[in-house]
Amino acid sequence: MKNEGRILLGLGLFFLIMFGFYWPLSHEQSGSTMMFFAVLLGFLPGGYYYWWSRRMKPRPEDSDDADMAESAGFIDSFPGSSIFPFTLGMGAWMSVMAMIFGIWLAIPALSLIVWALLGATAEARRGGHR
Amino acid sequence: MDSTPQPPQGSPSRSRRPRRLAALIALPLTALLLSGCTVPSFGAKKSDTVTGRSTYQLWQGFSIAAAVIGGFVILLIVIAVIRFRAKGATIPRQSQYHLPLEIAYTIIPIVMVFVLFGYTVVVENKVVAEPATPYQVSINAFQWGWKFSYPGTNALIVGHTTQNPMMLIPVGVPVHYTLTSTDANHGFYVRDFNFSRLAIPGIKNEFSFQAIDTGTFNGQCTELCGLYHSLMYFRVKVVTLPEFLAWEKKFDTPAGAAAAQAANLVVEQETSSIIPTKPTGTTGTKI
Amino acid sequence: MSEHVDTLTHDDHASHEHHGATGILNWLTTTDHKIIGMSYTITSVIMMLIGGALAEVIRIQLTTPTGSLVTFSQYNQLFTMHGSVMIYLFAGPFAFGALANIIVPLQIGAPDMAFPRLNALSYWLYLTGSLTMLAGFFTTGGAANFGWVGYAPMTDSVNAPGVGTDLWIGALLLTGFSAIFTGVNLVATIYYLRAPGMTLFRMPIFTWNLLVTAILILLAFPVLTAGLIMLFCDRHFGTHIYTVVGGGSPVLWQNIFWFWGHPEVYILALPFFGMVTEIIPVFSRKPVFGYKGMIFATLSIAALSLGVWAHHMFTTGVVLLPFFSIMSLLIAVPTGIKIFNWIGTMWGGQIWFSTAMLMSIGFVITFLIGGLTGIYLASPPLDFFTHDTYFVVAHFHSVVMALVLGAMAGLYYWAPKMTGYLLDERLGKIQFWLLFIGTQVFTFPQYIVGLNGMPRRMALYPNNPEWQTLNVWSSIGALMIGISTLVFAINCFYSWKRTPAGDNPWDAHTLEWFTTSPPPHHNYYRLPKIRSERPTWDYNHPDKPALVHGHNHDGESS
Numbered sequence: 001m002k003n004e005g006r007i008l009l010g011l012g013l014f015f016l017i018m019f020g021f022y023w024p025l026s027h028e029q030s031g032s033t034m035m036f037f038a039v040l041l042g043f044l045p046g047g048y049y050y051w052w053s054r055r056m057k058p059r060p061e062d063s064d065d066a067d068m069a070e071s072a073g074f075i076d077s078f079p080g081s082s083i084f085p086f087t088l089g090m091g092a093w094m095s096v097m098a099m100i101f102g103i104w105l106a107i108p109a110l111s112l113i114v115w116a117l118l119g120a121t122a123e124a125r126r127g128g129h130r
Numbered sequence: 131m132d133s134t135p136q137p138p139q140g141s142p143s144r145s146r147r148p149r150r151l152a153a154l155i156a157l158p159l160t161a162l163l164l165s166g167c168t169v170p171s172f173g174a175k176k177s178d179t180v181t182g183r184s185t186y187q188l189w190q191g192f193s194i195a196a197a198v199i200g201g202f203v204i205l206l207i208v209i210a211v212i213r214f215r216a217k218g219a220t221i222p223r224q225s226q227y228h229l230p231l232e233i234a235y236t237i238i239p240i241v242m243v244f245v246l247f248g249y250t251v252v253v254e255n256k257v258v259a260e261p262a263t264p265y266q267v268s269i270n271a272f273q274w275g276w277k278f279s280y281p282g283t284n285a286l287i288v289g290h291t292t293q294n295p296m297m298l299i300p301v302g303v304p305v306h307y308t309l310t311s312t313d314a315n316h317g318f319y320v321r322d323f324n325f326s327r328l329a330i331p332g333i334k335n336e337f338s339f340q341a342i343d344t345g346t347f348n349g350q351c352t353e354l355c356g357l358y359h360s361l362m363y364f365r366v367k368v369v370t371l372p373e374f375l376a377w378e379k380k381f382d383t384p385a386g387a388a389a390a391q392a393a394n395l396v397v398e399q400e401t402s403s404i405i406p407t408k409p410t411g412t413t414g415t416k417i
Numbered sequence: 418m419s420e421h422v423d424t425l426t427h428d429d430h431a432s433h434e435h436h437g438a439t440g441i442l443n444w445l446t447t448t449d450h451k452i453i454g455m456s457y458t459i460t461s462v463i464m465m466l467i468g469g470a471l472a473e474v475i476r477i478q479l480t481t482p483t484g485s486l487v488t489f490s491q492y493n494q495l496f497t498m499h500g501s502v503m504i505y506l507f508a509g510p511f512a513f514g515a516l517a518n519i520i521v522p523l524q525i526g527a528p529d530m531a532f533p534r535l536n537a538l539s540y541w542l543y544l545t546g547s548l549t550m551l552a553g554f555f556t557t558g559g560a561a562n563f564g565w566v567g568y569a570p571m572t573d574s575v576n577a578p579g580v581g582t583d584l585w586i587g588a589l590l591l592t593g594f595s596a597i598f599t600g601v602n603l604v605a606t607i608y609y610l611r612a613p614g615m616t617l618f619r620m621p622i623f624t625w626n627l628l629v630t631a632i633l634i635l636l637a638f639p640v641l642t643a644g645l646i647m648l649f650c651d652r653h654f655g656t657h658i659y660t661v662v663g664g665g666s667p668v669l670w671q672n673i674f675w676f677w678g679h680p681e682v683y684i685l686a687l688p689f690f691g692m693v694t695e696i697i698p699v700f701s702r703k704p705v706f707g708y709k710g711m712i713f714a715t716l717s718i719a720a721l722s723l724g725v726w727a728h729h730m731f732t733t734g735v736v737l738l739p740f741f742s743i744m745s746l747l748i749a750v751p752t753g754i755k756i757f758n759w760i761g762t763m764w765g766g767q768i769w770f771s772t773a774m775l776m777s778i779g780f781v782i783t784f785l786i787g788g789l790t791g792i793y794l795a796s797p798p799l800d801f802f803t804h805d806t807y808f809v810v811a812h813f814h815s816v817v818m819a820l821v822l823g824a825m826a827g828l829y830y831w832a833p834k835m836t837g838y839l840l841d842e843r844l845g846k847i848q849f850w851l852l853f854i855g856t857q858v859f860t861f862p863q864y865i866v867g868l869n870g871m872p873r874r875m876a877l878y879p880n881n882p883e884w885q886t887l888n889v890w891s892s893i894g895a896l897m898i899g900i901s902t903l904v905f906a907i908n909c910f911y912s913w914k915r916t917p918a919g920d921n922p923w924d925a926h927t928l929e930w931f932t933t934s935p936p937p938h939h940n941y942y943r944l945p946k947i948r949s950e951r952p953t954w955d956y957n958h959p960d961k962p963a964l965v966h967g968h969n970h971d972g973e974s975s
Contacts, residue, residue, distance in 0.1 A: 003617045004608050007716070011632065014720040018744075022724070026737040030672040031727065038636050038723055049608075060613035068944050070613045078529045078939070081446040085534045089541025092594070096549065096587040099649065100580060120534060173868040174802075185798045192799060196789040203756060203785055210763040211778065214701070215770065222767050226704040226963040235757045236710075236750065243746045250742055250796040257798045258738070314576060315568055315667065317732070317805050321870030324802035328732045330668060331570060332661035335734040348880065352805035352872040354564045356576060357489045360875040400483060400879030 001062060005050030012042020082123060088116035169194070175322060178347065178368065179339040181257045182324035188253045189324075195246065257325070260338045263304040265374075267297065271309070271316035271329040271351065274358035284381035287394045291358050296365040296394040297349075300374035301341045309335040317352030320366055328353055341368040365396055448533035449938065453540050454518030455835060458828075460544055461511040465821075466902065467551070468502035471495050473899050476892040479875075482882045492876035493562035494581075498554070500565030501585065505592050506547045508820060509681070512688035513599055513634065514543060516827050517627045519835055521603060523929035524624045526612025526947070528939040531605035539598040546591030553581035561585035564874060566678070567648075569659035569670035574652045583652070586645050593642045596684075600634030603627055612928070614947035621927040621950060622711050626691030629719045633680045633687075636723060641677035644670065668735055675726035683722040686816070687715060689823030690755060693777045696830050697759050699925045700774035701766030704951060704963040707758040714751035714758075721748045731800040738797040745795035752788055756781060771923070772845030776826035779853040780819050786857075787815030790864065805874075808867030811860045818856040818898070825852065825905065833918030837934045841915070844908040851901035859894025862887035926951035 015038045023032040060066035091112030098105035172193035177186050214222075270277040275290020278297040289295030299305050309318055311329035319326035322345075327335050351362035369377070380386040447453060475495050478484040487495060522530055530536045553560030558579020563571035567585070570576060607620070607628045620628075648670070650656040657663020659670045698705040705711060721744055727736040728745040759781050768774065790812040793799045803809060825848070832840045866887040871878060878884050921930040931953045932941050945956040949963060 001608075007617075007628075008632070010716070011720055015723060018724045022737070022740060025740055028672075028735075028737070030669050031676065034640055034673070034676045035723070041636055061611035061615050062617075063614065064616060065948070066613035067946065068613055078533055079448050080938075081443070082448050082534050082537070083446045085448065085537030086445045086541055089538050089545060092538075092542055093545035093549070093591060096545075096591055100583040100587055173865055175868075181798075182802070185802055188796065188798055189793070189802075192793050192796065196792060200785060200789050203760070204782060206760045207763075207778065207782060210760055211768065214763055214766050214768050216702075216767040218767070220767060221702055221958065221961050222765055224704055224961055224963045225706075225765065227707060227709075227965070228761070231761070232707050232710050232754070232758075236754055239750045239753045240747075243743075243749060246792070246796065247739075247743050247746055250746075250798065251739055253798045254738055254742075254796075257801065314570055317872070319805070319870075319872065321802075326732055326801055326804050327734055330733060330735075332666060333668065333733070333735060337734075348870070350870070350872055354493070354568070354571065354874045356571065357493070359493075360489065360877050361879075363880060398880065 001049060001053035001056060001059060003062075005046050005048075005053055008042050008046025009050060010042075010046075012039050012046055015039045015042055079123065082120065084116045084120040084123065087112050087119070091116055172197075175324065177322060177324040178342050178345065179323045179325070180342060181253075181259075181339050182322075183342070184253045184256050185324045188249055191249055192246065195242065199242075258337065260306060260336060261304045263306050263338065265300060265303055265305045266308070267299065267305060268308045268310070269297075269318060269329070270312060271318065271355075271362075272312045273314055273356050274351070274362045276362070276364045278364075280378060283378045284387065285378045285390075286381065286387075287391060289364075289395045291361040292398055293395040294363040294365065294398055296346070296367050296396055298367050298369055298374055298377055298394070299341060300371040301344050301368045303371060304338050304340040306338045307336065309337070314355040315353045316355050316362070318349070319352040320347055320349040322347040323366075326352055344368045344370060361398070363396075363398065367394075448529070448537050450518050450522050450530045450533065450536060451835070451936065451940075453536050454515055454520075456540055457510055457515040457518055457543065458835070460540075460547065461507050461515050464502055464506040464547060465511070466906075468499050468507055469899060469902055471499040471502065473895060475499060476895040478877075479888045480885070480892050482878050482885055484877055487876070489876050490559060490562065493564075493874070494554070494560045496874055497561045497564055497585075498550075501550060501561065501588075502547075503817070504565055504681070504685070505589060506543075506550065508685045508817065508824075509596060510543050510592070511824055512685050512820075513596065513603065513627065513630055514539065516692065516831060517603065517630075517688055518599075520831060520929055521624050521627050522606060522610065523834070523932065523936060523940055524621045524927050525607060525610065525615050526928050526941060526944050527606055527610035528941070530602050531610055532602050535598050536602050539595045539602065542591045542595035542598070546588045546595060549584050549591060550588030553579075553584040556580040556584065558582075566674055567670075568674075569648070569651075569667040570661075572648055572652070572670075573660055583649070586649050586652075589645050590642060593638050593645070596634050597638045597642070600631040600638070603631035604635070607631070612944055612947060615928075615952075618709070618712070619947060619950045621691075622694040622705060622708070622715075623688070623691035623927075625712050626687040626694070626715050629715050630684050630687045633684050633719050633722065637677045637680035637684065640673055641681075644673035644677070647673075668730070668733055671730050671733065672726070675729045676723075678729065679726040680719075680722045682816075683718055685820060687718065689780070689820045689827070690715070692823050692827035692830070693759065693780050694755075695925075695927065696773050696777045696826050697762050699830075699923050700769045700771055700777075701763050702769070702924070703762055703766045704926070704954075705758070706761030706764070707754070708950060710754055711758055714754040717751040718748060721751070728795055728800070731797045732804045742795055742797055746792065749788065749792055749795075756785060756788075771829070772840070772842055772849055773826045773830035773923075775846065775849045776822050776829060776852075779849060779856075780822040780826060783815055783822055783853070783856055784819035786860070787812055787819055790815065803867060805872055806867040807863045807871045807873055810873045811863035811867055814863065815856070815860045818852075818860065822852060822856070825849075828905075830923070831929075832912075833922050833934050834929055835935060836913075837918055838912055838914055839916040839918045839922060841908050841912045844904055844911060848901045848904040848908065851897050851904060855894045855897025855901055857894070859891055859898060862890040862894070866891070921953065921957070924954075924957065926954040928952050931956065 015035055019032065019035045019039055022035060060070035091109050094105050094109035094112060098109050169190050172190060174186055174189045177183050266281045268279050268281055276295050277288045278295060279286045287295040309327055309329045311331050313331065316329040317326055318329055323339060325339065327337055345368055347366045349364045349366055351359060380390040478486045478492060556579060558581050560581040563577055572582060607624060647658045651658050651660060657665040659665050659667050694705055694711060725741055725745045725748065727741045730736050731738060794803065794809065794812060829840050829845055866884050869884060871884050918934050920934055931945055945952045949955055955962060
């Protein structure tokens with residue numbers, strides 16, 4: 001897990017150095033802002049991974065000589081199938097259509113989205129489809 | 131002439147072949163460098179402005195570097211493809227790393243990049259320099275035409291699509307330009323000056339160049355600006371300084387101004403047959 | 418359904434074979450990364466055909482100086498939609514949605530993507546986004562007509578009043594979110610679902626590149642989405658973010674767009690780099706040369722790519738020229754490392770010229786040409802005189818046609834894993850030569866005509882009839898590329914269920930070739946020990962491990 005964190009921290013550090021050059025040289029606001037947030041996008045998750053990696057048990061996927069048996073057992077639940085991504089996708093699509101063709105389309109759009117969110121949550125609590 | 135960076139050398143550990151290869155590349159290169167002006171143009175034009183010629187030389191330098199590197203890499207690929215095609219079911223040696231070689235082809239390109247960057251900065255500083263000069267042109271781009279006015283004088287030329295304007299500038303002296311746009315983004319581009327600059331609403335772009343020879347050159351809008359973007363031409367006519375000053379004087383009388391205006395509009399024969407009337411709307415015209 | 422990852426004795430896995438809905442309902446409800454990946458593949462290849470058809474119309478229009486095939490307005494729509502379809506709907510989704518979706522979980526020994534439902538949602542957003550963008554053609558004002566970059570103020574409500582523009586914005590919002598979700602999914606999958614022993618520095622380069630691509634997506638795409646929302650507000654809610662009259666700035670859009678747009682170039686390119694890096698070692702029967710150098714190069718390309726956006730804006734006159742120049746030039750270094758590593762992989766190998774390998778070599782050469790001409794454009798003075806001319810068009814078409822070659826390489830290489838059947842090699846080779854030669858015939862005249870001064874996005878060139886010959890050559894090249902695509906389509910139908918591939922037809926290196934073709938529902942019945950970046954090779958050739966430090970420790974017979 002340490003290396004995963006280091007990648008993001010490294011990218012964040014690189015953007016920080018670039019920001020350190022770019023802002024004083026140019027005083028250009030939009031690019032500097034975007035680069036500053038790129039720094040955060042490197043540091044926040046990277047820092048979290050790194051912090052967490054020092055507190056967790058070493059994972060078999062990070063060890064050089066792990067066997068398959070080491071990760072045997074329940075790792076997560078994967079749904080076999082689910083209609084809710086489609087429902088949510090159609091809801092998102094209709095909300096974009098509502099932006100363009102008229103706000104009334106937001107009614108079916110929101111219904112689809114709410115249905116999908118409720119359904120997917122219930123499905124996840126059941127531990128996957130079927 | 132620009133110096134050219136060294137081509138990437140082969141592995142230091144392998145001796146004969148790469149050195150012969152390097153000699154093979156270095157020989158015509160030095161020949162090129164020694165003969166100076168016979169360096170090929172690589173498709174670009176020598177340009178009619180002082181800074182444009184610097185750009186042209188930079189172009190030649192970059193082209194030589196690109197040709198050498200590209201040739202070298204393609205040669206390596208061809209050699210690899212011919213020499214190492216499968217000759218049976220044997221499994222070759224599973225070598226994976228060669229640290230000196232890898233370091234070499236990291237360091238050499240970095241050095242080359244900084245050499246190219248050095249020349250870039252030198253030329254760039256020449257191109258963006260704005261020497262003080264009494265000769266000013268302010269260029270205004272609009273959909274779909276150009277307005278050239280000369281601050282401090284009455285000279286003014288406006289034209290669009292079917293009747294495009296011709297900008298007059300004096301030869302041998304630096305001329306300072308300000309470039310603005312009233313509506314959309316436009317691109318001020320003169321191929322023979324090796325130069326272009328965008329005209330963006332709300333931004334006043336300034337630049338300057340000095341023409342070397344007299345003549346008439348084509349210019350064109352390069353940034354997409356809507357329906358008749360393809361027809362937004364202009365011309366640049368470079369004349370001697372006395373001619374230029376005399377021409378500016380013509381605009382001091384209304385009659386002279388009208389005549390000079392008309393003389394500086396180029397009726398686009400081809401274009402006129404495509405859009406017979408003055409373009410106004412944004413609907414599609416059959417072309 | 419719960420998933421267990423363990424060794425070979427996992428017999429209740431077979432009973433986990435998915436016996437759900439079939440037909441259209443299966444497609445609508447699936448969360449299997451392989452089916453979603455296939456949907457992505459098919460949709461994006463169809464988008465490529467549509468974008469290609471638009472390109473052919475453009476090329477026919479340009480064969481004469483005063484072509485009259487389309488109107489000015491139609492021409493603007495054509496090149497806008499050609500660029501948009503190719504970049505937003507083909508290259509991107511194909512790169513990080515199609516093959517990535519199928520191959521990445523397989524390569525790291527995962528049962529599925531980390532968030533299967535999110536993965537399905539990504540696809541639905543992509544599909545609806547694509548249809549939304551194409552729907553612009555059927556509106557009264559026509560499709561978007563301001564170039565795929567959508568520079569302000571051409572996108573404002575005065576210059577682009579039509580619904581087509583809103584559809585374009587909406588489509589980009591949808592596909593943008595799709596890309597962000599895919600990015601989240603890829604990062605989570607690669608960080609959390611690797612098989613035991615699959616450490617980060619044993620992952621195949623393709624997976625590595627997809628990891629870096631996904632991080633780039635997360636850095637870049639939100640910027641575009643934000644920019645598009647602001648654009649939508651400008652058009653409909655009276656804000657003045659990109660308009661001068663209200664105190665806004667059109668250059669802001671260029672900054673935002675290219676802050677997304679340049680990383681996007683590498684979001685498109687890195688997956689294809691990865692594919693080629695998988696294919697060249699397999700068909701040279703050697704490990705990839707300089708594995709760690711490859712990863713280092715990928716990471717540096719990604720890092721640098723966020724600091725170069727304004728090299729697209731050199732001629733605006735408001736950017737810091739030397740900073741962006743040196744950053745852009747520096748990208749040549751890691752890219753060069755990659756090219757030398759590919760050659761190093763071939764060097765000393767036993768190269769088998771399958772279609773996938775030919776496509777990969779074609780990719781390297783074409784990308785080299787595109788990369789070298791890119792070096793010119795990184796130099797501001799040279800950019801000044803080539804900006805917005807066909808030189809730039811030719812440059813990025815060399816690059817993206819290289820990516821198409823890479824995409825084809827990936828399809829020929831992984832088709833057995835995706836479908837269980839090999840694509841026909843003879844037709845593949847015909848396609849390769851048409852595509853490769855066609856690409857060069859297509860781009861080289863464009864370089865020359867660009868240097869002769871032809872600006873891009875020109876419906877006609879009445880004042881310069883001397884450009885016609887070069888344009889005709891370019892169109893011939895485009896036609897060859899078109900025919901090569903038809904050959905590919907024919908090959909897909911011809912090879913359908915013809916030659917069963919077997920699990921590992923190429924004697925390949927990575928984990929995906931260890932399972933069946935196509936893989937079972939949750940991918941693996943068993944996994945080998947993972948002790949290097951080539952687990953399948955190590956399993957099949959236990960006596961031929963990769964040499965650690967080149968030829969000095971030569972302990973084996975050739």
